Amino acid sequence: MTFVDPAEPHVAFEDLATADLVVDAVYAGGTKGNLGDDPIAPLIRGVGNQGGIRSAGSPAKRTVRLAVLYTTGTDVDWPDHLDLETGTFTYYGDNKKPGQDLHGTAPGGNILLRDAFAASHGTAEDRLRYVPPFLLFEKAAGAGRAVRFRGLLAPGGPALTPDDELAAIWRSRAGDRFQNYRARFTVLDEGHISRSWIEHLLSGGSSVEGDCPPAWASWIAGRTYSSLLAPATTAIRSTADQLPGNQEGNAILEAIRSHFRGREHDFEACAVAIWRLIAPRTGACDITRPSRDGGRDAVGQYILGPPAATITIDFALEAKCYAASNSVGVREVSRLISRLRHRNFGVLVTTSYFHKQVQEEIHDDGHPIALVCGKDIVDVLRQHGQTTVETVQHWLQRNFPRV
Numbered sequence: 001m002t003f004v005d006p007a008e009p010h011v012a013f014e015d016l017a018t019a020d021l022v023v024d025a026v027y028a029g030g031t032k033g034n035l036g037d038d039p040i041a042p043l044i045r046g047v048g049n050q051g052g053i054r055s056a057g058s059p060a061k062r063t064v065r066l067a068v069l070y071t072t073g074t075d076v077d078w079p080d081h082l083d084l085e086t087g088t089f090t091y092y093g094d095n096k097k098p099g100q101d102l103h104g105t106a107p108g109g110n111i112l113l114r115d116a117f118a119a120s121h122g123t124a125e126d127r128l129r130y131v132p133p134f135l136l137f138e139k140a141a142g143a144g145r146a147v148r149f150r151g152l153l154a155p156g157g158p159a160l161t162p163d164d165e166l167a168a169i170w171r172s173r174a175g176d177r178f179q180n181y182r183a184r185f186t187v188l189d190e191g192h193i194s195r196s197w198i199e200h201l202l203s204g205g206s207s208v209e210g211d212c213p214p215a216w217a218s219w220i221a222g223r224t225y226s227s228l229l230a231p232a233t234t235a236i237r238s239t240a241d242q243l244p245g246n247q248e249g250n251a252i253l254e255a256i257r258s259h260f261r262g263r264e265h266d267f268e269a270c271a272v273a274i275w276r277l278i279a280p281r282t283g284a285c286d287i288t289r290p291s292r293d294g295g296r297d298a299v300g301q302y303i304l305g306p307p308a309a310t311i312t313i314d315f316a317l318e319a320k321c322y323a324a325s326n327s328v329g330v331r332e333v334s335r336l337i338s339r340l341r342h343r344n345f346g347v348l349v350t351t352s353y354f355h356k357q358v359q360e361e362i363h364d365d366g367h368p369i370a371l372v373c374g375k376d377i378v379d380v381l382r383q384h385g386q387t388t389v390e391t392v393q394h395w396l397q398r399n400f401p402r403v
Helices: 013-018 109-120 124-130 195-202 214-222 247-259 264-278 330-339 356-365 374-383 389-399
Strands: 053-056 066-071 081-083 088-092 134-139 147-155 166-173 176-187 282-287 297-304 311-320 345-350 369-372
Touching: 053 109, 066 088, 066 195, 088 147, 109 124, 109 147, 109 166, 109 176, 124 214, 134 176, 147 214, 247 374, 247 389, 264 282, 264 297, 264 311, 264 345, 264 369, 264 374, 264 389, 311 330, 330 345, 330 356, 330 369, 356 369
Parallel strands: 066 134, 311 345, 345 369
Antiparallel strands: 053 066, 081 088, 088 176, 134 147, 147 176, 166 176, 282 297, 297 311
């Protein structure tokens, strides 16, 4: 194994066939300028050099021994998303355009998803026979065809219902409707996958034998999830981190601003809807009367506990429909802090970003306030199917029509 950068593990192309997999290590692509430069094919022999869902074995015959999920992380229509803090990975299947059945793609990726998620709820023998280990790779930024290994995946998650784990969702393109899968996996707490286990699987061996990762063996035996959790250590986000890094994302934010231009106080209802997407267990919310500074607030409840014995926590929400160049400063946040009561929390939603001083004061003083910036808005809308300016405009007009 060759590491060309001591600060970041980077495996050379000529070493791929014998390399172990290390979480977040980069595996180099070739330099010939053709499909042979793909690093996944030599790294995991038998899975091919194209596609997002790649299988060693046949999905149709249920003989898949090992599966690879590959994502560029840049497809706004199909926003695959890795949540590092919860260890949850959301992935979209391979039926991404009209003209064929949900399970009709040539590689059979959606067949594999359907059968693996179904078997995951069966017996230990069902999981052993019909659920292959899934290996997640992501395109490495600015590194040609290089990929980054993101972890070993198991279908589903400890806090997900079967409907949340795998859902067939409708999309449309040029007036034609079609279905694709949205699948949710758990990244297992394994930082290293040995070459010997990979070769054992590719040779037809049982996934719980050989140099099997303990977290995988536990999942097979009892569907026990040991998640790879990585809590964020950076509490202060830069301006760039709080705004979309691409033209389409910035255009989505501008569409929101344009929709509420001249009536910015109406953005409050939209901010509540966005918060509900981020925090689905949000209960009743009441929008209060307009304030003197032109903003509007909402007060609501967040629901905790089982359905038969819930408790609620009150929160106050404030929204700022600001231009990208206009940050949310200390004055706005101080106003929200002053409204919080004991055991309440606050939510501040903006189409712009939060000044560094605001973030530092909230962090240092321990104020229970969730800061939702422009990038967060775009990300959550994309995760819920609003991936273009047109779909966002339709969502806005349907839910917050001009009167």
